[in-house]
Amino acid sequence: MGNIFSFSTTPSDLLSLIQGCGSSALDVYLTFTNKVALLATPQPRPPSIGRLLNNESIAVSSVGKELTPGDARYTTIHDGVSHHPLGAGSYIFKTDYAKALLTYLNLYPKTEDATDQRPFNRPRPRKLIVHIGAQPNNSPHAGTMITFALGFIIARKIQRRYCDMGGDTGKLPPLTVSVSLDLVDTAPDSKKTIEKDGIAYQRSHRNTNAMAEFLPDYSELLERLSTFTNNEVQYTCTRQADLLKSKHIPKVLDVILADHVRIGRELGPESNRIALRAACPVEGCGIAEKHGKLNQYHYGDGIPTVTFNCLHHGPHTSSLVPAHIEKFELNTPLRNLVRGVANMLDTIETQGDVDGEERYHLRVTGGDYAGIYQEQLFYRQINCLMKAVFPQCSQLPLPVICYAPLLTDWSGAKLSKSLYVKEGAYAYLEEQNKDYLLSYSRMKEMGKDPRVIFREVESWVEDPRRLFRNYSVEYFTRLFEQADEPDVHPVAAPVALPLPYSPRNIVNSRQ
């Protein structure tokens, strides 16, 4: 680093000073607030050392703004070394994550030559569905793209790993792995949420169709990921009605409703209710009570019924019959539990089906759902429901979930699509032309290549210890900058040698 000095100035004076230095003087990083500037003066540098600042013109134009105290901007100077310390998951799964997943899915052979299907005298085809999900209330942002990419790339990795074990030589039953994007069209349309007397009412995307604007971006992204994975991974797209129409849902809901008081306390500790909803059937209304606080459950004639409440039209009743269930709406924890248990039942049933295929399910979701969320809202509930749902099953195919690293802001918080959509957060990213991370449509407008994200996620799957941590906006903007700068040479790591999958200029240290 060259000389560093700081002083108080106004933004316009600072701009004049910088402009007076000439453009060649700005091959350095700049940080400022509305009052204090820290300017590192340039030093001759060898061409192999990456520039700390690539986008000086953006920084300068920002300085030129008359900033108020609330608009203060900050930055951090770092060494570009990205560490991947081993611990917990990264320690256990650092070399062969795919084998571990196949083991947990019961697809990894228990013996050298057994297919584990001897009772059927012939190998039956196996199908693994890798589920990814989204609430399509905006064009997908980079965090969502990371999760989607992980779904496709893990699917391909598992498929290849299985083939290596004998899946393509007849030693093991044939396995096909596909990705299913499960769209949560029952998520609330935030513009249609109303609160009255402490009760929240909403209309869902399914009802308002507000998501129609964004669905083409999701379709395009899936197609690009399929292409990126050499079309080795097929994909499908489902809506909530597809889930709710599936065979095992009535039984799962039946068991949950029978225990809804306890489950409501644990899944909704603020409302003490399960958030089961149904849109008002009155033409043109479609309002549903958000938290299920007013729901009443009846068990009179063998088939449970639920009385829901509309803000304008009062109570309406649905039974646990397929035609009604298809119209139900479930909040995230309840949906997570219902589909998880339904998938377990699907796997159990197909393992006993002589003529059909065996089906297995794997979920890939964001890392913010790891930890107490799944432990208490999911696995704890499965344990509680086990006797009622799986009376004959001694060994349950417990759900297997892969968590995608989060894309975090400067403070370590998840980059939030909702905050961006609802409250205009991250203005500083727009000022620096980095808002392409906030939406796929913006990424396309700015000519940024989403394969930068795909390749990075691919490197995590090849070196799995990188999967068990989060990544900052700065990390990803650096990757995009490198992709835009083909003349930047790789940097010799100051403290460690780069790894085989290292992106240029972000140096990945060993522990």
Ligand SMILES: [Zn+2]
């Ligand atoms: Zn109504």
